[in-house]
Amino acid sequence: MAEDVVERALAPAVPAGGARRDRLGRLRSRAAPYALVAPFFLLFGAFGLFPLVATAWTSLFRVELTAPEAREWVGAHNYARLLTDEFFWNALANTVLIGLLATVPQLLIALGAAHLLDARLRGRLFFRVAALAPYATSVAAATLVFALFYGRDQGMVNWAIGLIGLDPVDWQNGPWASKFAVASIVIWRWTGYNALIYLAAMQTIPPELYEAAALDGASRGRRFWHVTLPGLRPALAFTGIVSTIGAVQLFGEPLLFSSGAGASGGADHQYQTLGLYLYEQGWVNLHLGRAAAIAWAMLLLLVVVFGLVRLGRGKGVRR
Amino acid sequence: MTGRPGAESYERAGWGTYLLLALFTAVSVFPLLWTAVAASRTSGRLAQSPPPFWFGRNLPRNVSVAWGEGGMGEALANTAVVAGSVALGTVAFSTLAGFAFARLRFRFRAPLLLLVGATMLVPPQLGVVPLYLLIARLGWTDQLQAVVLPSLVSAFGVFYMRQHLLGALPPELLEAARMDGAGTLRVVWHLVLPAARPAMAVLGMLSFVAAWNDFFWPVLALTQTGNPTVQVALTGLGRGYVPDTSVVMAGALLGTLPLLVVLALFGRQIVGGVMRGAVKG
Structure with a gap:
C-alpha cells in the first residue's frame, strides 16, 4: 500500500x-x-x-478566584445550586432564543447571498472580499458601533424607523428588542463568511445536473430547490454545527452591548447568555467552581441540541 | 476559486443581481465606514439625532486620546506580537503534525487524530476555569504568553495542513527521496515545506485574523492596565474607561484598521482559505 x-x-x-x-x-x-x-x-x-x-x-469544589489554593470539596452542590437559580434558567433561555434569532436568518441570508455570488459577475473578487469585511471586524469593534446604532434617543435605527412613521423602540431594555439587537450583531459578522462557504459548495455541483434540470423544463427556483440545495448538504451541516457552537458560547456581544450593564446582560438580565453568566459568576462574583458547572451546562446544551437534530432528521421523510 | 463554467454560471448576472449584491455589500461595509464617521465627531454630536452621516474634524484629537489615554497604542503593539507569534507557531506546529498524520504511519495515529478532531466540537469556554487557574499558578496573568500559548493549539490547523498535504505530497516523491538516502529532517525541509507553502500562508493569515480578534480568553487573562490586547483595551473603552463616545469609536477604528489592510492586501488568499472550509475562531 x-x-x-x-x-x-x-x-x-x-x-x-x-x-x-x-x-x-x-x-x-x-x-x-x-x-x-x-x-x-x-x-x-x-x-x-x-x-x-x-x-x-x-466544578466539584468551592473555589474563589482570589484564593484558588484554598478550595473546598462540595460535591454536586454547584450543580444543585444551578438548578434552583433563576438567573441560570434565564441565561439558558436567552442563549437558546438569541441563538435561534442569530443563526436561522444568518444562514438563510448567506444562502441567498451565495446564490447571487455564484452568478457570472464583474468584480467578483471585490464582492467576495467585501463580504468578509465583517468577519475581519472584531466582536468588540462591531458591538461598540452597533450599540450606537441601537441607541434609544440618538441611534440611527430609531431615526430610520422614525422616518417611516414608527415609534422608537427601546433596543437596550425591551426583552425581545434587545435580544434581536444582540442577534443582529452576530448576523452581521458571520453572514458573509457563511455565504463564501456555500458559494464554494455550489461550485462543486456538476453543471450537467443544471443542464439536465433545465432540459426538463425546471424553473430557476425549482433548480435551486432540487439541484443546488441537495448539493449543499455537507456545507449546510458544517455551517449549522459551527454556528450552533458559536451561539452556545455567545459572550462578547451581550457583554459590550450596553456600557453600563457590565456582565449582567441588561438591567433585567434580558440578554444575559450562558457565556456571560459564566463570566459573571467566575470573574465578577469570583465563584470559579460555579463557573465550571455552568461550562458543563453549556456542553450539555450543545449535546442536547445536536441530539435533537439527529432525532429530528431520523424521523424526517427520507428522500 | 475560479468560477466553474457551469450552466448556472453562464447566466450572466442581470441588474437585479447587481442591485441585491450592492445592497449586501453596503450593509457589510456601512458599520465600518460609520465607525470612521463617528470617530471624526465629538461625543456631544453623537448624542444628537439625526446621527451624523459625514466626517467631522475631530479625528486627529480622538485618535490621539484613544492611542494614549485609551491605551490603544500599547494594545496594538501587544496584539501585533500576539497575533504574529500565534500565526507563526500555529503554522509550524500544524505543518509538522499535519505531515505526520498525512504521510507517516505510527502507533495511535487514528485515535490521536480523532482526539484532535473531537476538540473542535467542544466550546473553548468549557476549559477556561482550569486554564485560568493554571495560568495564575504560573504567574502569567497580565502577560502575553498567557494568550499566545493556548492559541497555538489549533486542531483546525492540523486538519487543514493534513488535508492539503494528502493532495500536494505524492508518496512517490517520498519514495524517491528515500532512494537518495534523505533523512526525515531533510525530507521535511526539502519536500514537505515547499509542498505545504501555499497552505501555510493561508493558515498563517487565518490564524493571524483569529488571534487578533480573539475575545473571551484575553478578556479573562489580561486587564486594561496590564498588557491589554486590542480587544481587551476596546472592552475597557466600551465599559467607560474613557467616557467619550467619539474616542471609543476612534479606538474601534484603530483596532480594526490593521486587519482591513490585511484583508485588502491578501483578500484573494483569505477568500480562498475561507472557501476551502475554515472554521470560526
Missing part, C-alpha cells in the same frame, strides 16, 4: 556500516513521526485537553 511505501520512504537509506547502524537508523525512523507531532501534542495536552477534563473536577 502507498502508506507502506511512505513509511519505508522515510527510513534513512541503509548505510554500508553494518547491522548496528542499521538498527539505529530504524529506531530513528520509528521515532521520527512522534518527534514531529510532539510539539503540537505537548501544547495540546497542557492548554487544550487538560483544562477541558479538569473543568469537571473543578
Whole structure:
C-alpha cells in the first residue's frame, strides 16, 4: 500500500556500516513521526485537553478566584445550586432564543447571498472580499458601533424607523428588542463568511445536473430547490454545527452591548447568555467552581441540541 | 476559486443581481465606514439625532486620546506580537503534525487524530476555569504568553495542513527521496515545506485574523492596565474607561484598521482559505 511505501520512504537509506547502524537508523525512523507531532501534542495536552477534563473536577469544589489554593470539596452542590437559580434558567433561555434569532436568518441570508455570488459577475473578487469585511471586524469593534446604532434617543435605527412613521423602540431594555439587537450583531459578522462557504459548495455541483434540470423544463427556483440545495448538504451541516457552537458560547456581544450593564446582560438580565453568566459568576462574583458547572451546562446544551437534530432528521421523510 | 463554467454560471448576472449584491455589500461595509464617521465627531454630536452621516474634524484629537489615554497604542503593539507569534507557531506546529498524520504511519495515529478532531466540537469556554487557574499558578496573568500559548493549539490547523498535504505530497516523491538516502529532517525541509507553502500562508493569515480578534480568553487573562490586547483595551473603552463616545469609536477604528489592510492586501488568499472550509475562531 502507498502508506507502506511512505513509511519505508522515510527510513534513512541503509548505510554500508553494518547491522548496528542499521538498527539505529530504524529506531530513528520509528521515532521520527512522534518527534514531529510532539510539539503540537505537548501544547495540546497542557492548554487544550487538560483544562477541558479538569473543568469537571473543578466544578466539584468551592473555589474563589482570589484564593484558588484554598478550595473546598462540595460535591454536586454547584450543580444543585444551578438548578434552583433563576438567573441560570434565564441565561439558558436567552442563549437558546438569541441563538435561534442569530443563526436561522444568518444562514438563510448567506444562502441567498451565495446564490447571487455564484452568478457570472464583474468584480467578483471585490464582492467576495467585501463580504468578509465583517468577519475581519472584531466582536468588540462591531458591538461598540452597533450599540450606537441601537441607541434609544440618538441611534440611527430609531431615526430610520422614525422616518417611516414608527415609534422608537427601546433596543437596550425591551426583552425581545434587545435580544434581536444582540442577534443582529452576530448576523452581521458571520453572514458573509457563511455565504463564501456555500458559494464554494455550489461550485462543486456538476453543471450537467443544471443542464439536465433545465432540459426538463425546471424553473430557476425549482433548480435551486432540487439541484443546488441537495448539493449543499455537507456545507449546510458544517455551517449549522459551527454556528450552533458559536451561539452556545455567545459572550462578547451581550457583554459590550450596553456600557453600563457590565456582565449582567441588561438591567433585567434580558440578554444575559450562558457565556456571560459564566463570566459573571467566575470573574465578577469570583465563584470559579460555579463557573465550571455552568461550562458543563453549556456542553450539555450543545449535546442536547445536536441530539435533537439527529432525532429530528431520523424521523424526517427520507428522500 | 475560479468560477466553474457551469450552466448556472453562464447566466450572466442581470441588474437585479447587481442591485441585491450592492445592497449586501453596503450593509457589510456601512458599520465600518460609520465607525470612521463617528470617530471624526465629538461625543456631544453623537448624542444628537439625526446621527451624523459625514466626517467631522475631530479625528486627529480622538485618535490621539484613544492611542494614549485609551491605551490603544500599547494594545496594538501587544496584539501585533500576539497575533504574529500565534500565526507563526500555529503554522509550524500544524505543518509538522499535519505531515505526520498525512504521510507517516505510527502507533495511535487514528485515535490521536480523532482526539484532535473531537476538540473542535467542544466550546473553548468549557476549559477556561482550569486554564485560568493554571495560568495564575504560573504567574502569567497580565502577560502575553498567557494568550499566545493556548492559541497555538489549533486542531483546525492540523486538519487543514493534513488535508492539503494528502493532495500536494505524492508518496512517490517520498519514495524517491528515500532512494537518495534523505533523512526525515531533510525530507521535511526539502519536500514537505515547499509542498505545504501555499497552505501555510493561508493558515498563517487565518490564524493571524483569529488571534487578533480573539475575545473571551484575553478578556479573562489580561486587564486594561496590564498588557491589554486590542480587544481587551476596546472592552475597557466600551465599559467607560474613557467616557467619550467619539474616542471609543476612534479606538474601534484603530483596532480594526490593521486587519482591513490585511484583508485588502491578501483578500484573494483569505477568500480562498475561507472557501476551502475554515472554521470560526
